[in-house]
Amino acid sequence: MYRTILFDLTDGVARLTLNRPDRLNSFTAEMHGEVADALDRVTAENGARVLLLTGAGRGFCAGQDLNDRAVAPGSAPVDLGDSVERYYNPLIRRLVSLDMPVICAVNGVAAGAGANIAFACDIVLAARSAKFIESFAAIGLIPDSGGTWVLPRLAGLPRALGMALTGEPIAAERAEQWGLIWKCIDDEALMDEAQGLAARFAAGPTLGLAATKHAIRGSGLKTLDDELDNERDLMRRLGNSADYREGVAAFLEKRKPVFTGR
Structure with a gap:
């Protein structure tokens, strides 16, 4: 169906691969539409x-394909x-708001x-050879x-400014040390780990995982009292889920739970 991405859904795992390896999977309007x-x-x-997001070939994504824009000298x-x-704002909003975990395997x-x-x-997993570059200043x-929102929250103000103003490549191992990503993994093990x-x-309690994601992401905009109330409401809702009942039953019966995501 697609020309610029690969997509499949198997056993609860939706896998989306950016697939323009000759252009380091840089975005065009067509790719945005397909994603x-x-x-x-x-x-x-x-x-x-x-959702598992990754890239084809030797890179994850080089951002915008400038050839897809009329940016030559003298053009309008x-x-x-x-x-x-x-294009970009809706994509970020979709990834953040999905009611399921989103894993990114950064392969380059x-x-x-x-x-x-x-x-x-x-959750971001990166191959040891991967690099992160805030290339905009160039x-x-x-x-x-x-970027201006997430960088200081993940890495702190000095590192965010350094990354944004210098465009210095940040190796995956350093990105892990700085808290930008979850794990740096040897290249050959990346996709197996992801x-x-x-x-x-995909076999977990989907409602609980989604609620955890949204609660943590939204907590920075709330006071402690507000978040305590939110936790109360979420626990009340999740306590009525089939997955909670199954989790407790499996614990008491000393067996592996079979969650259905409901």
Whole structure:
């Protein structure tokens, strides 16, 4: 169905692979449209319980394909705000709001919007050879796709400013040390680790995992009292779920739980 991505849904795992390896999986309008369509399928098809995002070839994503824009000297100005609002902002919002864990397996360079798309995912695993580059300053822009919001929250203000102003590549091992990602993994083990984690989540208590994701992501905008109230409401709702009953029964019966995501 698609020309710029690969997508499949098997055993609860929705796997979306950016598939323009000759262009380091950089985004075009066509790719944005296909990714949006795939995410519609993730949301609409009841079988999806985790999303695994990765890239084909030697890179994860180099951000925007500048060849897809008329940016040559002498050409008419391009409304980059329109591009961000039409394509990148909806993508980030979709990844953050999905009612399931989103895993990103960064198999190579993640630059520009590609880095910030990875940082928007819930769990980021990166190959040891991978690098994260906030490359915007080199062309007179700011980190978009949530970059100015997420970088200081993950890495702290000095590191966020250093990454954004210098564009210095950050190796996966350093990204792990800085708290930008969850784990740095040897290249040959990356996809096995990512697929194993995806299978674990796909067999897990989906409602509880989604609620945990949303609660943690939203807590920074609330007071402690507000979040205590939110935790109370979520526990009340989850306590009525089939997965909670199954989890308790499996614990008492000393067996492995069989969660259904309900």
